[in-house]
Amino acid sequence: MKWRFIDSGVTDSYLNLATDEAMLEAYNEYNLPPTLRIYSWSKPTLILGRSQKELDINFTECRNEGIDVTRRLTGGEAILFGRNDFGFSVVVSSRHGFPTKLDSFLKVIARALISSFKEIGIRAYSASGFDKRYQWPICLLFDGLGDIYWRSRKLASNAVALKRSTFLSQGLIIKDSSEDLFGLLNFPNLDLKKKVLKEYRKKIIGLDAIREGLTYQDLKEAFFLGFQKAWDIEFSATELTQKELSLAQKLAKEKYKNPLWIGDKRLQ
Amino acid sequence: MYPENLKYTKTHEWVKVEDDVATIGITSYAVEQLIEIIGVYELPEPGSQIEPSGSLGLVESTKASSDVLSPLGGKVLEVNESLEEDPGIINKDPYGEGWLIKIEMKDKSNLDELLSAEEYEEFLKSEEAKK
Numbered sequence: 001m002k003w004r005f006i007d008s009g010v011t012d013s014y015l016n017l018a019t020d021e022a023m024l025e026a027y028n029e030y031n032l033p034p035t036l037r038i039y040s041w042s043k044p045t046l047i048l049g050r051s052q053k054e055l056d057i058n059f060t061e062c063r064n065e066g067i068d069v070t071r072r073l074t075g076g077e078a079i080l081f082g083r084n085d086f087g088f089s090v091v092v093s094s095r096h097g098f099p100t101k102l103d104s105f106l107k108v109i110a111r112a113l114i115s116s117f118k119e120i121g122i123r124a125y126s127a128s129g130f131d132k133r134y135q136w137p138i139c140l141l142f143d144g145l146g147d148i149y150w151r152s153r154k155l156a157s158n159a160v161a162l163k164r165s166t167f168l169s170q171g172l173i174i175k176d177s178s179e180d181l182f183g184l185l186n187f188p189n190l191d192l193k194k195k196v197l198k199e200y201r202k203k204i205i206g207l208d209a210i211r212e213g214l215t216y217q218d219l220k221e222a223f224f225l226g227f228q229k230a231w232d233i234e235f236s237a238t239e240l241t242q243k244e245l246s247l248a249q250k251l252a253k254e255k256y257k258n259p260l261w262i263g264d265k266r267l268q
Numbered sequence: 269m270y271p272e273n274l275k276y277t278k279t280h281e282w283v284k285v286e287d288d289v290a291t292i293g294i295t296s297y298a299v300e301q302l303i304e305i306i307g308v309y310e311l312p313e314p315g316s317q318i319e320p321s322g323s324l325g326l327v328e329s330t331k332a333s334s335d336v337l338s339p340l341g342g343k344v345l346e347v348n349e350s351l352e353e354d355p356g357i358i359n360k361d362p363y364g365e366g367w368l369i370k371i372e373m374k375d376k377s378n379l380d381e382l383l384s385a386e387e388y389e390e391f392l393k394s395e396e397a398k399k
Contacts, residue, residue, distance in 0.1 A: 050333040051309045051326065075333035094398045101301050102332050130303065130330045144331040162301070162334035164279055165395075 001096060003227075004035040005235035007220060013045035013068040013081075017170075018251035020089045021073055022244045024161070024168045027091045030243065034092035036227055036235070038220055041081045043068050046184050049076040049139060049159065054263030056137035058186050067184060070256045071263065074159035074170045077139040080181040084208075086173040086219045088158075093166040102160060105167050106145035108231070113148045113156055113171075116226025120218060122210060124148045124155060136196050137185055140204055146171070153205035173219060177206035270295065270389060271363050275382035277339045278391055282363060283382060285373075290340050293367040294327065294358065297392060302329035305358045308351040311369060312344045318371065320378050325368055327358070340378045342371035 008019065016039055026032050046062055048054070048071040056078060062069045067080075081087065090109065092098045099105045110126035117124040127147040140157055146169065148156035158171030179197065187193035207214055228235055240248070259267035274282045280298035284291040299305055307328040318324055324338040347369045351357060358366035373379075383391060 049331075051307055051328055073333070074331070075328045076331040094395050097398055100395055102303055102329065139331070142330065146331075158331075160332040162332065164337070 001233045002033055003233045003235050004033050005224060005237045006035060006037040006240060007237070008037055008039040008240075009216075010042050011039050012042050012252070013047075014070055014252040014256040015248060016041065016045075016087065017047070017070060017072050017256050019240065019244070019248040020091075020168055020170055021251050021255075022248035023089070023091045023240070024073075024163055024166060025247060026241065026244045027093070028164050028166050030241075032241070033236075034096045034098075035090070036223065037089045038223055039087045039089075040085065040216055041083055041087065044083060044180070045070065045081045046181070047072050047079050047081065048263065049078065050074060050161070052077055052137065054265065056185055057263075058184055059264050062184050065180075065184070069262055069264065071261055072159070072170060073161040073168060075161070076144075076159040077137050077142065078181070078185065079139040079157075079172060080178070080184065081172065082176060082178055082180070084175040086175060086207075086216065088171045088173070088223065090169040090171075091166065095166075098167070100165060102162070103145055105169075106158075106160070109146045109158060109169055109171075110148060112227040112230040113146075114226075115230035116219075116222045117148065117150075117155075119222035119226045120211065120214060122150060122155075122207075124150050136199075138181065138196065138200065140174075141196070141199060150205060150210055154203055155205055155207065155210070174204065174206045175214075176208050177204045270385040272385045274363065274385065275339075275379065276385065276388035277337070277382060279337050281336060281339050283339055283379075284367075285379065288373050288376075289345065289370055290342070290373050291367050291370050292324065292338065292340070293362055294336055295388075296362050298327075298334070299359055299362055302327065302332055302334055304329050305355050306330060308355045308358065308368070311347040311351075314344050314346055316344050317374075318342065318344060327355075336368065338371075339382060340371060340373055340375075342374040344369055344371055346370040 045068040127143045146158040161168045309326045311325040320341045
């Protein structure tokens with residue numbers, strides 16, 4: 001089966017999320033082939049989950065630190081993308097033979113990620129289930145079937161949106177397990193913050209701590225080969241369509257930069 | 269398996285029609301799709317208008333969100349506020365206590381496009397067969 005492989009490279013925060021939504025809309029509207037897109041970020045960006053409470057976020061501190069803040073279409077809690085982190089998104093549905101249910105879909109995603117890590121000599125495995133409830137405002141601390149581990153520590157995670165029965169998966173490969181996120185969130189008290197930070201240090205690992213020196217290009221090649229092998233598909237390296245680009249630019253400006261969507265009340 | 273007194277959409281919403289009022293919810297298949305609903309958000313305000321295929325809310329499970337689309341247009345009469353407190357009601361009783369909104373239908377002609385229980389079940393079988 002032919003898939004699109006799109007390398008967006010270093011991209012503006014708002015445009016990255018807008019591009020994913022544009023791809024999802026275009027897949028449903030114009031009968032496009034399924035897509036794997038990879039990207040990184042031009043600026044560190046804090047991304048809230050679709051329904052996350054804005055009270056979790058210290059907007060003033062984000063601004064002071066020069067961190068972009070926006071909200072994604074997919075579920076879950078906050079995530080901080082650093083400049084070196086590697087992002088990926090997948091758009092597909094049962095129209096192209098993919099599962100219709102979340103658990104089966106995430107197992108399929110996990111298989112491709114494990115296969116991609118194998119390409120760079122890393123033996124990874126996936127989570128065995130889901131956490132049932134969010135307790136803390138940090139996405140990486142919750143386990144989901146699409147999450148990937150190395151020696152009991154989380155290395156990659158993803159969240160999902162479902163629209164008209166089409167899945168959008170937005171994922172992150174952690175390059176450097178920075179703790180900067182903790183300065184950007186509101187915790188009810190210092191003790192809780194310390195407890196969550198301890199859990200974070202125990203649970204999360206960046207790729208740089210496993211194998212130093214891996215570049216964006218290395219990961220791009222690993223994804224290109226790993227996904228094809230895992231799913232028995234053929235990629236065509238291509239660009240977004242003009243309709244997707246136009247919609248992405250419109251969504252970036254009108255939605256993903258909009259304080260009403262993000263929840264930054266002081267700008268509304 | 270699916271209640272015969274309801275109508276269905278291919279995006280897994282159900283509709284119960286009583287005179288000019290349509291009650292709308294999501295099917296047990298939609299619940300299974302997301303494994304377990306843990307949040308219901310963005311339900312419209314009573315009194316507002318919704319359009320056919322417009323969003324009527326959002327349901328979430330762990331790390332996943334799904335837009336719920338309105339099969340019909342009309343004026344929102346009531347939303348199920350108890351779902352904010354206890355979204356798990358949808359998991360237990362999607363066709364009863366887990367309803368989402370009630371609308372006064374603007375145009376009943378959209379009802380003709382909805383599926384019967386039997387047609388919905390056939391549609392699901394065809395979706396499964398694609399895998």
